[in-house]
Amino acid sequence: MRFHETFRQQVPITNEYTYLNHAAISPTPLPVLYESLRYLLDISRFGTIPVNQEENDDFFHMREKVARLINASPNEISFIPNTSFGINVVAHGIDLKEGDEVITDNLEFPAVTFPFFKLTKKGVNVKLVKPKIESFEDDILSAITSKTRLIAISHVSFNTGVKVDLKRISKEAKSVGAYTLIDTIQSAGATKINVKDSDIDFAVAGGYKWLMSPQGSGFMYVKEGLLEDPPFYGWKSSSTYLEFNAENFKLEKGPRRFEIGTIDVGANLALAKACEILSQNMEEINSRVSELSSFTIRYAKEKGFDVITPEDKKAGIVIVKVKDPKTVVNELLKRKIIVSPRGIGIRISTHFYNTEEEIIGTIDEIKKISNS
DSSP: OHHHHHHTTTOOGGGOOEEEEETOOOOOOHOOOOOHHHHHHHHHHHHHHHHHHTTTTTTHHHHHHHHHHHTOGGGGEOOSHHHHHHHHHHHHSSOOTTTOOEEEEEOOOHHHHHHHGGGGGGGOOEEEEEOOOHHHHHHTTTTTOOOOEEEEEEEEOOTTTOOOHHHHHHHHHHHOEEEEEOOTTTBBBTTTOOOHHHTTTTEEEEESSTTOTTOEEEEEEEEETSSSSSOOGGGGBBGGGOOOOOOOOOOSSGGGOOOOOOOOOOOOOHHHHHHHHHHHHHHHHHHHHHHHHHHHHHHHHHOOBBBBBOSSSSSSSEEEOOOOOHHOOOOOOOOEEEEEEEEEEEEOOOOOTHHHHHHHHHHHHHHHHHHO
């Protein structure tokens, strides 16, 4: 059996539901769940002992597993509670001034755009591009000027499924001295990410979508040499934090400088375990996710549906256009099929362990519901 077939047996929801909703929240696989439960159980039995054991190397055994997934250094990986936190760190950390430009777009999840609206109060110009799906990258890049300091976009769009060419975006940004901030929550764990090859500056992701980890887990990638002085200080931002001395602050130089307080160790242990599993099988996962989303597009079109997501620029998300998406999704749930309504369509998000039969069954049911 191939990896995706054996892994499916570790995802209990498959015994009862057709689950094609990984762009919302992934069900937690058993090995990932057990990693978190092991830690919590140890605390109930031994108190501070397992906490100190996990933290003994400053969580570098966890950072290494996350870093391997995106081809980063462990020194460039910090743990964050959610995507919004990481985007705010960058927004307030790169010292944007009056007249500086931030380029983002109106197709983004609000976590990407809202943090920058705060900066308009000090004169930062937030350019909210209104791109077309078929020309997304061109529309973003055409907005760049000599005043552009940052481009903040998603690697994969939550509501169109479009996958962006990060290398192209980064190259154009650097031509005017701008940074790139990439929300990878809809790509990390589903498709290959290589932060060195794409030359991006910052990446953030919560762990609860394609990384199949608990809510409260997440990571931030900050390219080495950037944001050496973070925008927020907390007790763990100091290299002397274990002295518990309120007067002696020395700024931490490693990735802990962004972890201003106690992290959710149990959730991020689970994230590290998931990253370990995924990175060891990323070739098959990347291929399988692409194959399933392509199959979804082809079969939906065969059944007469319009598909919003372009075949040549997608990862794991496919948006199928239907009338009254919320009603259709509610009817599907009665049939134990779980997807999401997004905009004018239904978002089908297939992970690598899903099957073609699940896709066929889902689209056939959508057709029946739509006809009725």
